[in-house]
Amino acid sequence: MIVIRPIRADDYAALYDIAVESGHGFTSLPVNDELLMRKISRSERSFQKTVTTPGDEGYLFVLEDTETGLVMGTSALEAAVGLDDAFYHYHLGKVVHSSRSLNVYKTVDILTLCNDYTGASELCTLFLRENCRQKNNGKLLSKFRFLFLKEFSERFSDRIIAEMRGVSDENGNSPFWQWLQEHFFSVDFPTADYLTGIGQKVFIAELMPKYPIYVSLLSKEAQAVIGQVHGKTRPAISLLQSEGFSHRGYVDIFDAGPTVEANLEHIRSARDSEKRQVRIGEVGKGQPYMICNTKLQSFRATWLELAVPEDSDEVVLPAACAEGLLVQAGDWVRLTRI
Numbered sequence: 602m603i604v605i606r607p608i609r610a611d612d613y614a615a616l617y618d619i620a621v622e623s624g625h626g627f628t629s630l631p632v633n634d635e636l637l638m639r640k641i642s643r644s645e646r647s648f649q650k651t652v653t654t655p656g657d658e659g660y661l662f663v664l665e666d667t668e669t670g671l672v673m674g675t676s677a678l679e680a681a682v683g684l685d686d687a688f689y690h691y692h693l694g695k696v697v698h699s700s701r702s703l704n705v706y707k708t709v710d711i712l713t714l715c716n717d718y719t720g721a722s723e724l725c726t727l728f729l730r731e732n733c734r735q736k737n738n739g740k741l742l743s744k745f746r747f748l749f750l751k752e753f754s755e756r757f758s759d760r761i762i763a764e765m766r767g768v769s770d771e772n773g774n775s776p777f778w779q780w781l782q783e784h785f786f787s788v789d790f791p792t793a794d795y796l797t798g799i800g801q802k803v804f805i806a807e808l809m810p811k812y813p814i815y816v817s818l819l820s821k822e823a824q825a826v827i828g829q830v831h832g833k834t835r836p837a838i839s840l841l842q843s844e845g846f847s848h849r850g851y852v853d854i855f856d857a858g859p860t861v862e863a864n865l866e867h868i869r870s871a872r873d874s875e876k877r878q879v880r881i882g883e884v885g886k887g888q889p890y891m892i893c894n895t896k897l898q899s900f901r902a903t904w905l906e907l908a909v910p911e912d913s914d915e916v917v918l919p920a921a922c923a924e925g926l927l928v929q930a931g932d933w934v935r936l937t938r939i
């Protein structure tokens with residue numbers, strides 16, 4: 602059975618392999634032993650913590666094939682970004698240069714450094730190993746987080762964001778960063794990205810251009826990638842767009858990848874999910890659903906085909922599925938169509 606569960610200390614080797622596989626530009630999983638171990642222990646502490654308002658919690662999950670024990674991928678939620686170090690974006694806006702007397706009217710795009718997403722909750726660290734990218738695995742790994750957000754909403758902000766990986770080549774070079782590097786930094790993109798991933802972000806505040814940048818002054822290559830995602834990240838953004846996420850002009854300060862956002866109440870899988878009580882039995886032909894238990898530390902989620910009658914508060918689960926979800930007859934689960 603395919604199951605989502607909180608990460609544990611003994612997943613370290615798998616997490617390291619995933620950090621290596623995910624490659625350049627995947628900021629949240631740098632190849633660094635100490636940092637990866639810290640990520641696991643921080644997540645374990647977050648699941649144990651009593652929380653009434655979102656703070657410095659980070660919840661890291663893995664997708665596991667329970668028959669083989671293979672960890673197939675990761676995904677995560679940050680409770681609130683930018684509360685103990687600044688969380689930067691560029692916002693793509695417009696200024697108008699106009700002169701009535703000369704009959705000139707020009708709209709110019711500008712990038713302005715900001716901390717507008719401070720306090721938002723963040724979806725991050727979504728990575729499914731290449732040979733596991735089949736059936737509904739990727740969808741489950743991205744979208745079960747909306748069931749978790751809805752079930753434990755007191756632990757998160759109403760505003761949910763995701764920073765999508767921007768354009769870089771196979772050597773990790775980003776055309777946007779190339780321009781910044783030439784004019785403001787002497788650090789290459791993989792190094793800057795790595796330093797951010799391990800939490801050493803002071804250099805951003807020290808060296809980043811503080812005044813708005815006229816987009817037309819950037820190189821053509823840099824202009825072309827503003828708000829564009831990395832080719833490998835198209836499925837990830839497509840999954841979020843299908844849930845109602847949209848791009849409001851905020852881009853990453855390193856690779857100019859788009860940040861997308863949605864309010865929890867408008868996210869399809871959270872909004873349409875419902876709670877039902879478990880009955881164990883045989884399941885007839887049905888539709889694909891994702892389903893989770895309502896436990897925090899023993900959180901489990903999966904997807905399967907279910908027949909879910911409208912006029913009932915119950916859902917019938919096969920015994921093996923109930924076992925995988927750590928639920929028994931009479932327990933509550935949350936589910937929605939996947």
Ligand SMILES: CC(C)(COP(=O)(O)OP(=O)(O)OC[C@H]1O[C@@H](n2cnc3c(N)ncnc32)[C@H](O)[C@@H]1OP(=O)(O)O)[C@@H](O)C(=O)NCCC(=O)NCCSC(=O)CCC(=O)O
Pocket residue numbers: 676677724725726727728729730733734735736737738739740742743763764765766833834835836837839840841843
């Ligand atoms: C994102 C996942 C997990 C998705 O898994 P799969 O590729 O198996 O998913 P899938 O079901 O085949 O595709 C998901 C949806 O994307 C569509 N799709 C596939 N390829 C596409 C393309 N080139 N352009 C546009 N849409 C595309 C599919 O039709 C499907 O939509 P329909 O259902 O409509 O048919 C994986 O691709 C992956 O690990 N990618 C590499 C890592 C990565 O870039 N991660 C994101 C970093 S950014 C991040 O982590 C923050 C964001 C976050 O955490 O969510």
